[in-house]
Amino acid sequence: MRSRTRTRRGAAVTAAAVLLAGAGLGTWATDTWPFGAKDHYCWGAWEQDSGPDLLGEEGFEGEDGRSRTTEESAPTPKRPEGQCTLTLKSSRTAYDGGTSRQRNTVKVTYGTAPRDAAQRLEWLTDYLGDRAMPLPDGLPGAVDGTHGMLVLPKRCDSEDGRPTAVTLDTTNDSSDSYTGGSVHLGGADAAAELLVSVANKGMEQAGCAAGKPLRSPSALPSLAEDEEDFFSEGDAACRIKGMNLTGDFDKATSMRLEYQVGAVTRDVQSCSARIGRSVTRRLPEERIFDALMVRAPRLAALLDGTTGHKALARGWRGTGVSDYDYEIARAECAGRPTTFLLIGGGRDSTRYLAAFTNSVAQRLGCAPVAPEGADR
Structure with a gap:
């Protein structure tokens, strides 16, 4: 199943707000669109304005043309593989009249590690090496402020015995060269929270969730120094x-x-x-x-x-x-x-x-x- 979600913004929201306010309707206190309803992303794992910067206003770099969209394919018991790509777009006008555009993407993948040995070792090193820190509280994975990996319990292993993992990667395609590179998710702790929540939802969709869901870890330790x-x-x-x-x-x-x-x-x-x-x-x-x-x-x-x-x-x-x-x-x-x-x-x-x-x-x-x- 593939789905696409788009955050609603623009004149329609403003007009609706004026009409509802004039009518004296208490939409602020209810779960009614446009004020109460929250968008959900990545198989329903993440909710708009739920904490991490990525999901709130802090996730946008510009003030104009803001949108947050997802394209996703959820895992299922028959096909325990899935992907979700969350894209944030915005723009800003500079003092000289030029326009810089933001296009940040966060990609989640649910599935087994690569079968080829060389590719698997490179894949694992990408997530465990450099400035990544192991997740605390016994969670088998690692994360930094831009990407992470979490290995799921043995009950989620593939038929050939390979462990299943959930990975999170970011890409910054902004036109402003100063913001190019990886997307900062709001810190390593926020990245860990995003990773654990989408892993729980992925296991639920794939039919291998059991007992209590994985808990977001306590505060991550930081590295002692830079390069x-x-x-x-x-x-x-x-x-x-x-x-x-x-x-x-x-x-x-x-x-x-x-x-x-x-x-x-x-x-x-x-x-x-x-x-x-x-x-x-x-x-x-x-x-x-x-x-x-x-x-x-x-x-x-x-x-x-x-x-x-x-x-x-x-x-x-x-x-x-x-x-x-x-x-x-x-x-x-x-x-x-x-x-x-x-x-x-x-x-x-x-x-x-x-x-x-x-x-x-x-x-x-x-x-x-x-x-x-x-x-x-």
């Missing part, structure tokens, strides 16, 4: 010994190296390294690598079948796979199967993964996963 630079030869990515990148690049490139310390918990840890963009030389940002550790059972289930049946390399504990695009290893650590992943890295990918893996293992209190010397 950091490599200021000296001794600096290492995410302050992990063995992940020193300055010797791997020329001097000019080394001056642009940046890293982001992501989540550091017992269930998830992430680190990303980039060659930052250069405005003067018109060079874009480039990825060096994304490293990720996952132990939370429902999140780890997304990685089932990707780590092979033998050790990553000689001397490594557990199982692993070395591919052109990624390196991945899984081993028992602190009483639980733990997966370590590195995407990118080029010829040094195994060295970076070894350094990241053994650093995390030491923090968790388990034996090294990579053999001695693999991080050099």
Whole structure:
């Protein structure tokens, strides 16, 4: 079933308000259009003006031509897949007479992770890496102010055993270059609220809701710092010994190296390294690598079948796979199967993964996963 909802705005509302006010009708105190009725979006999960900035007046960047529309296809028990795209449009006139236009979209997807291993690992890293923080209160997922992911209970798994997840992504196609990029949903806490509510509705539509619905999490923790630079030869990515990148690049490139310390918990840890963009030389940002550790059972289930049946390399504990695009290893650590992943890295990918893996293992209190010397 596909549906389209449009927020009503414009002269019709104004005219109706005048007529009703003149007639002395108490529409403000009732649930009668145009004052009381609220629009609903994404399978009925979100209500207009219900809290997050996205659903209220704060979601619009301009004062003119405002509209909030959805195109959606709800999951069903026979077809447990669904999508919803919420689009906000507005415009504003600048002091010089020019017009800037806003077109922000928020896309929700209900379904299983990609079947292809490389695509699945990239997909998972997109949601768990960089500045994403794991959801608290035992919810298996992660979120930041622009996107998020929540893995649903096992009862919602696909027929082939893959977990089902709900993802939330944003796109900003505004004509104003200063507002381009991702849509800010009102902060990470607001993004988590949106994600949990649409996950509950998706499970209800797909027929796998049971018992009490998932609860919106308590306040999310924040990261300690933004991206950091490599200021000296001794600096290492995410302050992990063995992940020193300055010797791997020329001097000019080394001056642009940046890293982001992501989540550091017992269930998830992430680190990303980039060659930052250069405005003067018109060079874009480039990825060096994304490293990720996952132990939370429902999140780890997304990685089932990707780590092979033998050790990553000689001397490594557990199982692993070395591919052109990624390196991945899984081993028992602190009483639980733990997966370590590195995407990118080029010829040094195994060295970076070894350094990241053994650093995390030491923090968790388990034996090294990579053999001695693999991080050099």
